[in-house]
Amino acid sequence: MHFRPWIAGALLVAGLAAGCAKDVTKDIEKLADRACACAEKKDTACAKQTLDDLVKLAQDNQEARGDEAKAKADGARMMRCVSEAGVSADDMMQAVRKLQQ
Numbered sequence: 001m002h003f004r005p006w007i008a009g010a011l012l013v014a015g016l017a018a019g020c021a022k023d024v025t026k027d028i029e030k031l032a033d034r035a036c037a038c039a040e041k042k043d044t045a046c047a048k049q050t051l052d053d054l055v056k057l058a059q060d061n062q063e064a065r066g067d068e069a070k071a072k073a074d075g076a077r078m079m080r081c082v083s084e085a086g087v088s089a090d091d092m093m094q095a096v097r098k099l100q101q
Contacts, residue, residue, distance in 0.1 A: 025066035025074075027057055032078035039084040047085035051095050054078070058099050 031054050038046035058064075082092065 022061050022064050023066045024057060024061055024064040025070055028054075028066070028071050028074045028078070031057070032074040032081065035078045035081040035085070039081040042085060044086035047082045047087045048091060050078070051082055051087060051092065055095050055098050 031050055034053075035047055035050045038044075038050060079092065083089075
């Protein structure tokens with residue numbers, strides 16, 4: 001089976017939006033937009049920073065809530081764009097692991 005790194009990110013984002021406190025749906029959408037802008041410029045450093053910002057958003061909002069379907073879609077879009085910008089699957093998985101600690 002071929003690993004698709006954006007799947008892990010989409011699941012991470014969906015989990016972030018499924019809680020019961022702050023609604024992070026718009027925050028995730030903005031991060032996805034930013035990641036795609038990084039991809040258009042082929043700016044790997046920009047995409048890595050965006051991924052780090054997603055991790056920080058998740059860590060700071062562990063009781064987050066929101067539109068889970070939209071979060072999944074934006075999360076998948078973000079991970080595709082991060083990948084297109086040149087962020088490796090290993091770097092994406094490291095971000096996911098940070099959230100599992």
